[in-house]
Each structure stands twice: as structure tokens, then as C-alpha cells.
Amino acid sequence: MNLGLDRNTIYPATHMWRRFSYFFFAIFFCFAIAPNLLAQDWIKSGTGLGVERIRIAVPEFKAANQDPRNSELLRTFNDTLWNDLTNAGIFEMVSKSFYPLGQIGAPSDVKFDTWGQTPVNAAMLVFGNLGASGNNVVVQGWLEDVKNPNSPPVLAKQYTDNATTQQARVIAHKFADEIIFRLGGGINGIAETQIYYVSTRSGHKEIWAMDYDGANQHPVTTLGTISLSPHVSPDGSRLAFSSFNGSAWEIRMFSFDLNRMVSFPRYGRTNLSPSWAPDGTRLAFSSSRSGTPEIYAVDQSGGNLHRLTNSGTTNVSPTWNRKTGSEIAWVSRHGDLPKIFTMSADGTNVQQLTDQGYAVSPSWSPNGQFLVFSWMRHYGPGAPGSQDIYLMDVTNKQWVQLTHDGGRNDFPCWSPDNRHIVFQSNRSGSLQIWSMLADGSNQKQLTTSGTNSEPDWSWK
Amino acid sequence: MASGEIFFEHERWGRNLAWSAGLHVGVTLAIFLYAVVARGGTGSNWGAGGGGSAMGVTLVSTVPLPANPIDTKSVLATESKGLSQSKPQEHVEEPDAIPIAQKNAKKRPVPQPTATQRKPQQPVQEANNVVPYGEGGQASGPYSMFSAGGAKGGIAFSGGGGDFGSRFAWYVRALNQKISENWLRYEVDPRIQSANRVYLTFDVDRSGRPSHVEVEQSSGVPSLDISAVRAIQRIDNFGPLPAEYPGNKVSVEFWFDYTKR
Numbered sequence: 029m030n031l032g033l034d035r036n037t038i039y040p041a042t043h044m045w046r047r048f049s050y051f052f053f054a055i056f057f058c059f060a061i062a063p064n065l066l067a068q069d070w071i072k073s074g075t076g077l078g079v080e081r082i083r084i085a086v087p088e089f090k091a092a093n094q095d096p097r098n099s100e101l102l103r104t105f106n107d108t109l110w111n112d113l114t115n116a117g118i119f120e121m122v123s124k125s126f127y128p129l130g131q132i133g134a135p136s137d138v139k140f141d142t143w144g145q146t147p148v149n150a151a152m153l154v155f156g157n158l159g160a161s162g163n164n165v166v167v168q169g170w171l172e173d174v175k176n177p178n179s180p181p182v183l184a185k186q187y188t189d190n191a192t193t194q195q196a197r198v199i200a201h202k203f204a205d206e207i208i209f210r211l212g213g214g215i216n217g218i219a220e221t222q223i224y225y226v227s228t229r230s231g232h233k234e235i236w237a238m239d240y241d242g243a244n245q246h247p248v249t250t251l252g253t254i255s256l257s258p259h260v261s262p263d264g265s266r267l268a269f270s271s272f273n274g275s276a277w278e279i280r281m282f283s284f285d286l287n288r289m290v291s292f293p294r295y296g297r298t299n300l301s302p303s304w305a306p307d308g309t310r311l312a313f314s315s316s317r318s319g320t321p322e323i324y325a326v327d328q329s330g331g332n333l334h335r336l337t338n339s340g341t342t343n344v345s346p347t348w349n350r351k352t353g354s355e356i357a358w359v360s361r362h363g364d365l366p367k368i369f370t371m372s373a374d375g376t377n378v379q380q381l382t383d384q385g386y387a388v389s390p391s392w393s394p395n396g397q398f399l400v401f402s403w404m405r406h407y408g409p410g411a412p413g414s415q416d417i418y419l420m421d422v423t424n425k426q427w428v429q430l431t432h433d434g435g436r437n438d439f440p441c442w443s444p445d446n447r448h449i450v451f452q453s454n455r456s457g458s459l460q461i462w463s464m465l466a467d468g469s470n471q472k473q474l475t476t477s478g479t480n481s482e483p484d485w486s487w488k
Numbered sequence: 489m490a491s492g493e494i495f496f497e498h499e500r501w502g503r504n505l506a507w508s509a510g511l512h513v514g515v516t517l518a519i520f521l522y523a524v525v526a527r528g529g530t531g532s533n534w535g536a537g538g539g540g541s542a543m544g545v546t547l548v549s550t551v552p553l554p555a556n557p558i559d560t561k562s563v564l565a566t567e568s569k570g571l572s573q574s575k576p577q578e579h580v581e582e583p584d585a586i587p588i589a590q591k592n593a594k595k596r597p598v599p600q601p602t603a604t605q606r607k608p609q610q611p612v613q614e615a616n617n618v619v620p621y622g623e624g625g626q627a628s629g630p631y632s633m634f635s636a637g638g639a640k641g642g643i644a645f646s647g648g649g650g651d652f653g654s655r656f657a658w659y660v661r662a663l664n665q666k667i668s669e670n671w672l673r674y675e676v677d678p679r680i681q682s683a684n685r686v687y688l689t690f691d692v693d694r695s696g697r698p699s700h701v702e703v704e705q706s707s708g709v710p711s712l713d714i715s716a717v718r719a720i721q722r723i724d725n726f727g728p729l730p731a732e733y734p735g736n737k738v739s740v741e742f743w744f745d746y747t748k749r
Contacts, residue, residue, distance in 0.1 A: 080665070080668075173657055173658045178654065179654065179655045182658045209727060211661070211662050212727075213662045213663065213723075213725075214696045215727075395722070395724075
């Protein structure tokens with residue numbers, strides 16, 4: 029920008045005083061050039077419509093030594109890394125059948141020509157080696173820019189951990205997240221995130237947790253009653269849910285730091301669907317303590333109770349704007365059917381988002397731009413009755429249908445990277461947890477045993 | 489004789505004095521005028537390191553100086569492109585910057601080709617950048633390019649260190665991707681079939697945060713300009729600049745092409 033100013037002044041000078049132009053020009057040129065040399069780099073770039081996925085090749089990692097455990101660890105590691113990158117939604121994975129022969133264990137093994145040209149034609153190459161020795165496994169991983177052989181390194185990492193398949197999985201998750209963070213525009217990957225949900229497989233409806241890809245499923249609560257609507261706090265330290273205590277539905281709190289239930293005030297009658305504000309200091313939920321179910325907000329400790337709605341009808345399922353924390357979307361009965369509304373976090377400025385049908389279970393996207401919710405757009409006698417996941421731009425109320433496969437799809441929840449949505453569906457015959465990319469593609473079933481419902485994706 | 493000599497001498501002195509006085513006055517005037525012209529405009533501005541506004545950019549094309557940055561852009565852009573094909577030739581072109589600096593008057597004529605060919609040339613150069621990248625194979629993702637739905641975009645680098653684009657092509661690519669993800673086509677007036685390219689500039693600081701989003705050259709379609717600005721504003725973070733990069737920020741010029749599908 030300095031250049032611009034200098035040039036302005038040169039312009040009249042050179043024209044008015046041609047005879048001195050040599051002199052002027054020389055001097056001005058010096059001054060014009062000087063700031064340019066000091067300036068920071070410029071990038072010039074542009075876009076048309078659409079998004080192109082990065083073509084990435086991930087050859088199997090190489091064994092770094094002869095340890096017999098390597099093959100097992102490598103299998104776990106390679107599978108996990110491949111799946112994580114596939115699931116990220118920003119890569120086009122180059123099929124392994126195209127890869128040149130020979131394993132790559134270190135940067136010196138890479139021949140950029142073969143990887144950068146057809147048929148592989150990868151833009152990025154992930155490779156490395158893994159070796160167990162003693163109790164530990166050491167993984168070295170690289171990410172290199174194949175199309176830029178003069179300066180290929182993007183990322184080089186070394187991990188050391190216990191030589192177990194579980195830790196190999198964790199290392200693969202971490203490395204995948206690093207890659208996704210670099211190439212995905214600074215958004216953290218979700219490979220290390222958790223999904224909390226309600227499962228009946230122990231005989232009662234308890235809160236369970238699993239990795240984002242459905243692995244490692246395990247129970248969180250063992251209350252022996254009915255527990256619903258889990259919602260984990262933004263820092264991941266606490267889990268709020270509602271549970272039936274024999275006479276009333278109360279908000280309960282589980283601490284992951286203490287690994288046990290912690291106390292939380294009881295408000296009486298039916299208290300459901302707790303939802304954390306993005307700063308983790310407040311909690312919104314639905315309570316019928318004063319008669320009809322209304323939305324309330326409390327501090328994280330349960331104190332300082334505020335009532336936000338006063339409509340006299342049913343108000344449930346609050347969800348905070350995860351970016352600003354200044355708005356809440358929730359479900360309110362309007363006429364005979366539930367519809368989705370938004371309001372400021374103090375209860376003012378109420379706006380209606382859906383105008384027809386039966387809409388429930390809103391979840392606000394991490395970037396604050398979208399709501400996903402479950403909607404029977406045509407409800408009533410003669411209507412097809414399918415319940416699908418929809419995405420709506422909050423500012424202009426334009427919506428997109430994400431699921432079309434029939435069955436009842438409900439309780440959508442965003443992943444922290446804003447690229448994935450987890451939801452429950454009975455399309456497979458029983459109620460199970462599914463995940464998909466936020467454009468509705470790549471739908472996958474995550475759970476199979478028992479019935480599983482009401483998923484909640486951790487914030488990080 | 490004597491008086492004649494005296495008169496003669498008088499005349500000689502007078503001429504010399506006149507010449508002397510004339511030259512002095514001339515030189516003084518020249519210095520004075522130079523001071524007025526040169527200082528009045530830029531004296532205060534030269535010192536101001538980064539404060540320049542974008543206003544000057546429009547005038548650039550008429551002055552020989554801008555040739556340098558522009559040339560550097562395309563050269564560097566082709567440099568990264570050349571990596572997949574043949575860079576050495578393009579490197580040779582780079583020194584253009586130096587000759588211009590040394591002999592301005594002689595090179596003045598140079599603008600003639602500029603006047604006729606430059607405008608066509610620039611787009612062509614960008615198109616060149618675009619094509620070679622893709623030539624590696626159909627699906628290969630060029631760092632410089634997006635194309636979908638009949639619209640595309642391109643990339644080039646220039647500036648101080650000048651090697652950001654070639655060293656950290658992956659970062660530029662991620663940046664491209666992120667902007668594309670955040671550009672919502674439905675914000676553009678649906679009656680628009682196609683529009684001129686809109687150019688934006690913005691900075692990315694070390695932590696990856698964009699700032700100073702400005703429309704450098706409007707497309708003439710307000711809704712398209714706004715949608716482009718919003719695409720950038722919607723982004724909180726592009727991800728931290730590569731740790732190896734020494735600078736505090738990167739300036740980005742980004743263009744958007746819109747063609748209705």
C-alpha cells in the first residue's frame with residue numbers, strides 16, 4: 029500500500045518537470061522500492077463456486093524395526109488414520125491400488141514424480157514409520173506437499189506412547205487431527221472427540237460414550253433408572269442430563285474429573301433437556317416447576333434461576349448459539365404443533381423459524397450460522413410422515429433437507445468442526461446413532477447393539 | 489585607447505555577471521521547485537511504514553513503477569506453477585525489475601507495449617497459472633485454482649520475501665478452500681447471470697485471523713461484492729501461519745468469479 033501513495037506523487041512530478049525526470053525518478057524510485065522490500069508477503073488468490081477436496085495419498089506406514097508387535101500395531105494405526113482422514117470430509121482419498129510399489133518410511137524414500145502424476149496424482153502425501161521397542165511404540169509421521177517438491181514439508185511429528193493397540197489408535201487420531209488442522213483451514217479435527225448418547229443395552233436407559241467413529245463404546249452412568257438428553261459441557265469436564273428419580277425428572281450432573289455424579293439443585297416436577305452455553309457458565313433447560321414447561325437458565329452450579337419464556341404452552345429443547353452465546357433456539361408449541369423459535373439469551377426478541385409441520389430438536393452450529401433440527405414438514409392425515417433432518421440458515425431461514433432415506437431421524441447434533449452431524453435414526457430397523465457430513469452425505473451407522481438415541485457431540 | 493579598453497572590460501564583466509546571476513537563479517529555482525513539488529506530496533508519507541490506504545492502487549497502472557510488483561506477481565506465480573513443469577525459464581524473466589530501475593528514461597518507451605498489451609496480458613498470465621496446475625492430471629488440486637459450476641479462481645504471489653506462495657503452497661490452498669466453503673452463492677442476486685471479477689484484499693495475521701477486508705475492485709454487482717466480503721468476514725481463523733514463516737502477517741488479494749450455474 030505504501031507504493032500506492034508514492035506513485036501518486038510521482039505522477040504529477042514527472043509530467044511537470046520532464047527535464048528533471050532522471051533525477052526525480054531515481055530518487056523516488058529509491059523511496060518507492062524501500063518499503064516494498066520491507067513489506068510482508070502478498071498472496072493473490074481467488075475462487076469461483078464450489079469447494080474442491082484435497083487429493084491425499086496415505087500409504088501404509090512402515091515398520092521401523094523387527095519387533096513382532098509391529099504388525100498388529102501397524103494394522104490398527106493404518107486403519108485408524110485412513111478412516112479419520114476419510115471421515116474428515118475435506119479430503120479425496122487416493123485409492124491404494126494406484127500407489128507405486130515399495131513402502132515409504134522416511135522423506136528420503138519419497139519420489140515426488142510418481143506420487144504427483146497420474147494415476148496417483150496426489151496433492152498431499154502422508155507417510156511414516158512405526159516401531160515398538162520395550163514398552164513403548166514410536167511413530168514418526170510426515171505430511172508432504174507433493175506438488176511442491178522444492179519445499180514439500182508441511183508437517184513432521186513424532187509420537188511415543190505405550191505399545192498397545194489402544195494407544196496406536198490414539199496416536200493415529202492425534203496425527204490425523206494435526207493433518208486436518210493444517211489442511212482444513214485451522215479447524216481442529218474431530219478424531220479425538222466423543223459422542224455421548226442414551227443406550228438401553230444394560231437394561232436401563234443409561235448415558236454411554238464412544239469415540240466419534242463409534243469405537244470404544246462404554247457406559248458413563250449406572251443409575252438404574254431412566255436417563256435422557258445428555259449434554260456435555262464445553263470444556264468436557266461435566267455431563268448434564270435429565271434423569272427420573274421415581275417421582276420427578278431432574279437435571280443431573282456427572283463429573284469426568286471426579287468420575288462420579290455431583291450434586292445439582294432439584295427444581296421439582298419435570299426438568300428436561302439441559303444445554304450448556306458456549307462459555308460453560310450457564311445452563312438452559314426446560315422446567316415445568318411453575319406449571320407449563322418453560323425455558324429456564326441457571327448458573328453452572330444451578331443457582332441464579334431465570335425464567336426466559338412465558339408463553340403458557342409447552343417450551344422445550346433449548347440450544348444456545350454456540351458461537352455468540354447470546355441467543356437460544358428452542359421448541360415451542362404453536363397451534364397444535366411444535367415449532368422452532370429463537371430468542372435472545374435474556375428472553376427478548378422472539379422469532380419464529382419454522383412455519384409449518386412438526387419441528388423439534390434444534391442444535392446450533394459451532395459457527396453460529398445454522399440450525400439443524402428434525403422436521404416433519406407435512407404432518408397430519410395423508411402426509412407421508414417421514415421425519416428428516418434439516419439444516420436452516422438462521423439469518424435468512426433458507427433450509428436444506430439432509431436425510432431422505434425414510435424412517436424417523438431425530439436429535440441431530442453438530443460436531444465441533446462444523447462439518448459433521450450426528451443423529452438418531454430407526455431406518456435400520458431399530459433406533460441407532462448415525463453420523464453424516466453436514467451436507468447430508470457420507471451417512472454412517474455408529475451403533476448396532478441395543479437401542480441408542482439422543483446423541484450429543486463433545487465440544488472438542 | 490584607454491577609454492576603449494575600459495569600455496571593453498566593462499562589457500566583459502557584465503556578460504559574465506549576467507550569466508552567473510542567471511545560472512544561480514536557475515539553480516535556486518530548480519531546487520526550490522523540486523522541494524515544493526517533491527516534499528509537498530510525500531514528505532510525511534514516506535516515513536509511514538504500513539499506513540497506506542488502498543486509494544493509490546487505482547492509479548498504479550499509469551505509472552511505470554507498478555510494473556515491478558505486477559511482474560513479480562506473475563513471475564512468482566509461474567514459479568510455483570513451474571515446479572510441476574519448467575521453472576528455470578520463468579526464473580530468468582524475473583530480473584526485469586532491475587533494468588527498469590537503472591535506466592528510466594530509456595525504458596520509458598516500455599510503457600507503449602504496456603498500454604496495448606498489458607491489460608490483455610494480465611488475465612492471460614493468470615489463466616496460464618491456472619492451466620498448468622491442472623495439467624498434472626484432471627483431478628489434481630491446483631493451489632491456485634478453484635473451478636466448479638462454470639466459475640473459477642486463481643492465485644499469484646508477490647511482495648517482500650515473496651516466497652510465501654511457493655514455500656507454503658499448502659497454506660494458500662487451505663485458505664482457498666476455506667473461503668470457498670464460506671462463500672454462499674445464494675447471497676448473490678439471483679437475476680445475475682455472470683459478473684466481472686471482484687477483487688478483495690485482506691490481511692492474515694500470525695494466528696490466522698483475517699482483518700482489513702476491503703473491496704479492491706468491485707464487480708459492479710453490489711450483492712456479489714457483499715457476498716464476497718461476507719465470505720471472508722464469516723471466517724474466524726484460517727489456521728496459524730506456518731511456524732517457519734518469519735513475517736507477522738500475509739496480505740491476500742483474492743478474487744471471485746461468479747457465473748450462474
